[in-house]
Amino acid sequence: MTIQWFPGHMAKARREVSEKIKLVDIVYELVDARLPLSSRNPILDDIIGQKPRIIILNKSDLADEAQTKAWITYFANEGISAIPIVAQEGKGMNKILSTSKALLKEKFDRFKAKGVNPRAIRAMSIGIPNVGKSTLINRMVKKNIAKTGNKPGVTKGQQWLKFGKEIELLDTPGILWPKFEDPMIGKKLALTGAIKDTLLNMDDIALYGLAFFKENYAQQLEKRYALTKEEAQLEPPELLMRISEKRGFRDDYDRASEMVIYEIRSGKLGRFTLDMVPVSLTE
Ligand SMILES: Nc1nc2c(ncn2[C@@H]2O[C@H](COP(=O)(O)OP(=O)(O)OP(=O)(O)O)[C@@H](O)[C@H]2O)c(=O)[nH]1
Ligand SMILES: [Mg+2]
Structure with a gap:
């Protein structure tokens, strides 16, 4: 992967991701558990606004367990739920489901109270390259394919994949660029393979x-x-x-x-x- 992010690319990716975010109730911010800060995207907060989110610490099989625990506490102190997973093995999927439902319970209870027919929760995942976005989607959906017979619903041209019974997942993940400005962050990303080919x-x-x-x-x-x-x-x-x-x-x-x-x-x-x-x- 030799992507060089230039301002034009960034603006385009930002537009695309902002558009997709409008379609969902909740965002899964996928980060590398070895780099819970350096693999976050600097402008995601801006794009997400007040929308609920879960930070998903993927590749937690490779990360220091004590540090992963400490990061979960750190994010909790900021009011954000963080969940360690191993997408490759499908570990942590249930926790994503239950946390999503808990975070959106009030919103969906309000729908019910107004007599609006309950619809599925809509979610999408976002992350920098190579963080495991595709692996996660495959895992979430595979689990369901077995149950439902593989029939994703199509809504207004966007494909939604079933994740459990109550959640629909936007088929394509949002790809954002990592932070490059700080050379130390560049080295960390290179060492974990987030940027395979760099100027370093x-x-x-x-x-x-x-x-x-x-x-x-x-x-x-x-x-x-x-x-x-x-x-x-x-x-x-x-x-x-x-x-x-x-x-x-x-x-x-x-x-x-x-x-x-x-x-x-x-x-x-x-x-x-x-x-x-x-x-x-x-x-
Ligand atoms: N050890 C480990 N490796 C993982 C895990 N999840 C994904 N990987 C590996 O990480 C690499 C990247 O995974 P992808 O799912 O292709 O990542 P992506 O975010 O879709 O990458 P791009 O499409 O390039 O942006 C693959 O080699 C996966 O097998 C995990 O939980 N643990
Ligand atoms: Mg991918």
């Missing part, structure tokens, strides 16, 4: 990843590359050289960088969360 070079990203693990998850680093405690505390460039040696890559540091990035991304160094909840906010 692979060495930079690998060195950033090693520095982060050395600082926060040293034991996981030691274990993966059979390093001593002292070795794991080498400066990142020396650390990369040592790992390269151990893997038999000699001085092919590009290859070592790619390997390290791939292994971090895919969870071979264990679970981790790059956006850490500020300690002062975890109490």
Whole structure:
């Protein structure tokens, strides 16, 4: 994926997403559980306005469990429900259903009180590239396909997919761009694979990843590359050289960088969360 977001693209995506949001009662803001802040979109608050939303922390199988818990508390303090899921395995789908219904209960009770025939809750998901939007939709719908015999309803040209009995899901997710301005956020997004091809070079990203693990998850680093405690505390460039040696890559540091990035991304160094909840906010 080599998308470069230029102002024109952003304006177009913003228009498209704003239009779609008008059609739904609730928005599922999909983020990477390893990056609960950096994978959020800076202008989504603007577009969503007062519409109810749920923050869905996807890929929570790859994230640090203690951090995921802390983030849920953090968002709760901001008045937002956050739900950890593993879209790939269909974990957390029921919680999305029950939370959506709870958040919209008042609105739908009002409809009922006015004698309006109850309709299904309408929802859509939104997120940056590669965060698992398609996987989530497939999971939500698959669950239902088994029950209903695969017959999505079509309303005014938009396709709605059944998610449970009481929720309809807009067929296409909204794609927004991540925040690029801050170079640190760029590195975090690159390390998790949210932007596969960027202006950042692979060495930079690998060195950033090693520095982060050395600082926060040293034991996981030691274990993966059979390093001593002292070795794991080498400066990142020396650390990369040592790992390269151990893997038999000699001085092919590009290859070592790619390997390290791939292994971090895919969870071979264990679970981790790059956006850490500020300690002062975890109490
Ligand atoms: N480990 C893990 N991987 C996941 C999970 N959900 C999705 N993935 C993987 O993440 C990658 C991206 O998933 P997609 O569903 O294609 O993401 P997307 O948001 O639709 O991506 P774009 O269409 O490119 O914007 C795929 O390789 C998925 O298998 C999850 O819960 N855990
Ligand atoms: Mg997709």
